Amino acid sequence: MKILVCISQVPDTTSKINFIEDNKAFDNQGITYVINPNDEFGLTKSIRLQQQEQAEVVVASVGDTSADAILRKCLAIGADRAVRIDTQPQDGLYVAHQLASFAAEEAFDLIITGRESIDYNGGMVGAMLAELLQIPFVTNCINLEKKGAEIHLEREIDGGKEKLKGEFPLVIGAQKGLVEEKDLIIPNMRGIMQARQKPLTIRAAEELEVSSSTLNYEKPPAKGPVKLVDPENLDELIDLLQNEANAL
Numbered sequence: 001m002k003i004l005v006c007i008s009q010v011p012d013t014t015s016k017i018n019f020i021e022d023n024k025a026f027d028n029q030g031i032t033y034v035i036n037p038n039d040e041f042g043l044t045k046s047i048r049l050q051q052q053e054q055a056e057v058v059v060a061s062v063g064d065t066s067a068d069a070i071l072r073k074c075l076a077i078g079a080d081r082a083v084r085i086d087t088q089p090q091d092g093l094y095v096a097h098q099l100a101s102f103a104a105e106e107a108f109d110l111i112i113t114g115r116e117s118i119d120y121n122g123g124m125v126g127a128m129l130a131e132l133l134q135i136p137f138v139t140n141c142i143n144l145e146k147k148g149a150e151i152h153l154e155r156e157i158d159g160g161k162e163k164l165k166g167e168f169p170l171v172i173g174a175q176k177g178l179v180e181e182k183d184l185i186i187p188n189m190r191g192i193m194q195a196r197q198k199p200l201t202i203r204a205a206e207e208l209e210v211s212s213s214t215l216n217y218e219k220p221p222a223k224g225p226v227k228l229v230d231p232e233n234l235d236e237l238i239d240l241l242q243n244e245a246n247a248l
Contacts, residue, residue: 001055038114042174047078075195076187087205096128109168115175130171142177
């Protein structure tokens with residue numbers, strides 16, 4: 001069994017976000033990057049399958065040299081090898097094309113992406129990747145079990161959960177529930193030392209036309225002052241909710 005886990009690096013949620021060049025570019029100065037949480041759930045599940053099925057786990061990311069540290073962490077967690085596609089991720093379709101070009105060469109049984117990244121929340125790369133490879137896609141995946149030649153899945157849908165079964169190859173969009181936060185693997189010293197000996201391959205990017213561009217970034221407006229209302233004055237509270245907060 002051969003598994004590809006697609007990894008994106010995202011700013012730590014405690015990082016202070018700023019924009020430069022007249023709000024047209026993201027300011028990387030002082031930003032700490034982490035593995036996208038949804039990707040990390042998928043990576044942890046792949047390591048379980050590695051242990052159960054003797055699977056080979058490959059991690060891949062589209063990015064510049066700043067992504068190497070994240071990929072090394074994935075290797076320390078337990079991935080067998082890593083691939084970095086050497087280009088700046090431009091948009092979801094661009095990233096999907098780069099990953100599809102690599103994935104098509106190695107015939108993976110299972111490809112795991114995050115349901116979405118926590119920076120842009122696009123939620124599109126997994127579906128685009130599956131379409132480019134012409135294989136099925138299941139997102140919001142919260143359970144995956146291999147039973148012989150079949151794969152049994154469960155995903156969240158509006159109002160409940162849906163159980164599915166199918167065959168490989170397959171792309172899934174991972175999220176919390178596929179594994180729990182308490183099950184995430186923290187690299188130990190042995191894993192960190194082993195990661196230094198595992199291959200991290202730099203792959204040249206495909207020449208592609210970028211289909212979108214960013215006009216500018218804009219921060220959410222600052223929160224206004226808090227208005228305190230006497231708990232006995234319900235008329236004033238209703239008036240504020242209706243006419244100022246537009247909540248009624």
